[in-house]
Amino acid sequence: MTPAILRYSAFTTDPAGGNHAGVVLDARGLSDDAMQRIAADVGYSETAFLSPRADGDLDVRYFSPLAEVSFCGHATIAAMVAQARAQGPGDFVLHTQAGRVPVTVDAGFAATLTSVPPHTAPLDAADLDVLLAALAWRRDELDPALPPGLAYAGAWHPIIAAASRARLADLHYDFDALAALMAARGWTTINLVWREDEHTVHARNPFPPGGVVEDPATGAAAAALGAYLADRNQLPASRALTVHQGHDIGRPSLLEVEVPTDVRDGIRVNGTAVEIAAD
Incomplete structure (x- = not known):
């Protein structure tokens, strides 16, 4: 049944x-x-x-x-x-x-x-080269204050910070090349971000392992981002941030992230949800 x-x-x-x-x-x-x-x-x-x-x-x-x-x-x-x-x-x-x-x-x-205890790890330089090539992004288009890295809060995500909102907005990537790299490394989405200010982040998440060009809202990646920022001492004093995602594809989403002082307690991600009426 x-x-x-x-x-x-x-x-x-x-x-x-x-x-x-x-x-x-x-x-x-x-x-x-x-x-x-x-x-x-x-x-x-x-x-x-x-x-x-x-x-x-x-x-x-x-x-x-x-x-x-x-x-x-x-x-x-x-x-x-x-x-x-x-x-x-x-x-x-x-x-x-x-x-x-x-x-x-x-x-x-x-x-x-509240996520499982998070982890962070370096992103291999060779993997970064392949990743940037698939995205058609250059190293000089990245935010030097937020170097590429890996973070986990239930799933692994590379975190790549763009230096400008325009760079984040212009996303046209090689689906097959990125899918192959992500399958080989066990990554769930690529968390591409641009930090508007210390409290506000804009994100886009390619998701070829799921057969989806882009995820409009990714709670696991938002939690991983919180762990990444904590690891680099880049959180605001409130240890809270707002993530805007999906705007570039007409599916605006709002995710609220709270990072405890001890990240081993898990990253908190808050949001609402609404039922989609049947056709």
């Missing part, structure tokens, strides 16, 4: 904006192949499959149209807003392939996820 499939858009209050996600609130009994088929049929960058546990927690798996992914921030926000609308707001605990992810949904149906 085909389960009920909900469709939500995360990090927005407008169904035409944000990042769309499929949500299955009860995936118990579905095989891996069945979940993959459903995700492909839904056609969004990810679909979240929830399986309620006896202890009240939830097992969650995420599938893009092409493959399973370990963690997906926007689908988590979408799924937990959907869950809260079904059973009421509150605190939830998700068990993902990346680890344990607490989520709180407030009375206004805004959701805050």
Whole structure:
């Protein structure tokens, strides 16, 4: 029997904006192949499959149209807003392939996820050369204050900071070349950013491993960015920032990031989600 499939858009209050996600609130009994088929049929960058546990927690798996992914921030926000609308707001605990992810949904149906403990790592110089070539970006177009690096908060993302908003806006990349590099390195998206000021970041996220040219909102990448900025002592005093994503492709999204003093406690990403009406 085909389960009920909900469709939500995360990090927005407008169904035409944000990042769309499929949500299955009860995936118990579905095989891996069945979940993959459903995700492909839904056609969004990810679909979240929830399986309620006896202890009240939830097992969650995420599938893009092409493959399973370990963690997906926007689908988590979408799924937990959907869950809260079904059973009421509150605190939830998700068990993902990346680890344990607490989520709180407030009375206004805004959701805050807390990532698994993040990590950062250097980006290999040869990989950076291949990456920039695929993007058709030059090294002198990068922000010297934010050198390229890798960060993880449930999934690995290279973080590449542009020196100007114009450079970020002009994105035409070699899909196959970037997909091959990302598959070889296990990267989920490329987090391309431009820092407007210490509190405000604009982001774009190519996502060829999911068969998607660009992700309109990427919660896992926003959390990874928080870890990256903390590692480089580039956070504002408030340790909070706003990430604008999706504007360049007509899908504006808003992600709020909070970084605790001890990043091992996990990065918090907040956003709203709205149901997409059936055709």
